Every structure is written in C-alpha cells, then in structure tokens.
Amino acid sequence: VTVCSANAGLTACSGDADWSTGWLVIDNGGNILLAREALPATTATEMAIVGTAGSIVFNRNGFSSSARTIKLCGPMDEARRARGVIVSVDGRVRLATDSDNDAIVEDRSGTDLTCP
Numbered sequence: 001v002t003v004c005s006a007n008a009g010l011t012a013c014s015g016d017a018d019w020s021t022g023w024l025v026i027d028n029g030g031n032i033l034l035a036r037e038a039l040p041a042t043t044a045t046e047m048a049i050v051g052t053a054g055s056i057v058f059n060r061n062g063f064s065s066s067a068r069t070i071k072l073c074g075p076m077d078e079a080r081r082a083r084g085v086i087v088s089v090d091g092r093v094r095l096a097t098d099s100d101n102d103a104i105v106e107d108r109s110g111t112d113l114t115c116p
Contacts, residue, residue: 001033002026004055010035019049019070048073048115062091069096069107073115079104082113 004013006022011032013024025034039049050071057065067089074081084096086108096105096113104112 001058002055013055015054017051017054019051056087058091064089064091067108071113079112079114082115084113
C-alpha cells in the first residue's frame with residue numbers, strides 16, 4: 001500500500017513533497033482505495049502540509065520503506081505552531097512531540113520542526 005501526495009485531480013500520486021493538494025491511498029495494483037482533498041482554506045487560515053518525500057510505501061507486514069515526517073504548518077509559518085506526523089520503518093504512526101520543552105515539536109531524529 002502506498003500513501004502519497006496527490007495531483008490536483010486526485011487521480012494519481014504527484015511525487016511532490018507538498019501534500020497540500022490532497023493525498024491518496026493506493027494498493028499494489030494501482031487502485032485508489034482512498035482519496036482526500038486538500039484541507040479547506042479560509043481567509044484567516046491556510047495550512048501547508050509538507051512531507052520529507054512524496055510517498056510512504058507499506059509492505060504487506062505493515063513496515064514502511066523508510067521513516068518519514070509529515071509537517072502541518074499554519075499561515076504564519078511559525079515553528080511553534082508546527083505539528084508533525086511521524087511514520088517509523090516498523091509502520092508505527094505517531095504525533096511529533098516536544099521532548100526538550102522548547103515549545104517546538106521535533107521530527108523523528110529529534111530536530112525541531114520548521115515551516116514550511
């Protein structure tokens with residue numbers, strides 16, 4: 001199964017690290033199992049969703065092809081408002097946390113998230 005950033009039509013993976021246009025879940029046969037449009041933007045807020053790559057591939061045992069972090073950034077690109085979703089190679093998905101108490105959450109390697 002592949003989870004990827006989507007093209008504007010939500011018909012294929014874009015290959016881009018920018019996930020703001022939406023994302024797809026695709027099986028090994030290329031069938032789209034789930035398509036999600038971009039988060040709705042309003043005049044007051046607009047979210048940027050940026051990954052370390054354009055896709056995350058899970059094998060049949062649930063393991064990921066590589067560890068990834070997907071960042072969610074607000075309109076001001078402030079690191080203190082950034083949030084992250086971390087996928088480990090064993091397939092575990094978790095929210096990024098602030099382990100050093102500096103009010104900025106860290107990626108999987110312990111580095112503060114930055115925006116965008």
